[in-house]
Amino acid sequence: QVQVVQSGAEVKKPGASVKISCKASGYSFTSYYMHWVRQAPGQGLEWMGMINPSDGSTRYAQKFQGRVTMTRDTSTSTVYMELSSLRSEDTAVYYCARGPSIVARIWLDPWGQGTQVTVSS
Amino acid sequence: QSVLTQPPSASGTPGQRVTISCSGSSSNIGSNTVNWYQQVPGTAPKLLIYSNNQRAPGAPDRFSGSKSGTSASLAISGLQSEDEADYYCSTWDDSLNGAVFGGGTQLTVL
Numbered sequence: 395q396v397q398v399v400q401s402g403a404e405v406k407k408p409g410a411s412v413k414i415s416c417k418a419s420g421y422s423f424t425s426y427y428m429h430w431v432r433q434a435p436g437q438g439l440e441w442m443g444m445i446n447p448s449d450g451s452t453r454y455a456q457k458f459q460g461r462v463t464m465t466r467d468t469s470t471s472t473v474y475m476e477l478s479s480l481r482s483e484d485t486a487v488y489y490c491a492r493g494p495s496i497v498a499r500i501w502l503d504p505w506g507q508g509t510q511v512t513v514s515s
Numbered sequence: 516q517s518v519l520t521q522p523p524s525a526s527g528t529p530g531q532r533v534t535i536s537c538s539g540s541s542s543n544i545g546s547n548t549v550n551w552y553q554q555v556p557g558t559a560p561k562l563l564i565y566s567n568n569q570r571a572p573g574a575p576d577r578f579s580g581s582k583s584g585t586s587a588s589l590a591i592s593g594l595q596s597e598d599e600a601d602y603y604c605s606t607w608d609d610s611l612n613g614a615v616f617g618g619g620t621q622l623t624v625l
Contacts, residue, residue, distance in 0.1 A: 444614075491560075500614045
């Protein structure tokens with residue numbers, strides 16, 4: 395079945411970087427975009443950006459420009475999201491989710507199980 | 516402050532019909548399709564409605580979506596206890612050149 399499985403929880407110190415993986419299976423990896431969405435404790439969903447696994451092109455939310463990098467490895471059907479210069483406000487659950495290969499058609503399905511990132515000194 | 520505006524809470528009794536609104540602008544809902552997600556606390560969101568009014572595979576037919584101008588709505592008929600969850604609307608924003616979400620609506624089944 396179609397699924398995306400994320401790496402495990404992370405604890406980081408302020409100023410550090412975190413890199414989360416998201417492994418896709420059950421479909422053609424290069425035929426769908428992959429999005430990243432985060433959810434701070436008790437808060438709503440926040441879109442971070444997207445990657446086209448076919449050519450590696452990316453589009454990031456303005457808020458994260460310069461701090462986020464999304465990459466992919468087609469040999470393992472895995473996408474990665476790295477967030478740098480972490481601060482306490484980055485403590486959140488980070489999700490990857492598959493989207494159609496049309497930029498403005500952003501229905502996301504399925505979602506990964508989420509990766510808890512905790513930033514604390 | 517979310518780009519899309521949803522009521523923070525909604526409630527209903529079993530069997531009732533409940534509607535959740537999502538308000539945006541010409542750069543987002545006014546020019547792109549709307550999607551709805553259901554999130555049970557502690558779990559990942561799940562796609563419920565896509566492209567304004569299409570039910571996702573596996574979504575019960577008591578869920579329906581609609582869009583008019585710069586607003587969209589999610590309707591739940593025949594409310595059931597398992598519908599108690601958070602609901603989010605989402606679309607693309609042409610001005611921000613990115614996806615946007617509503618702040619979420621917590622649905623309580625009384």
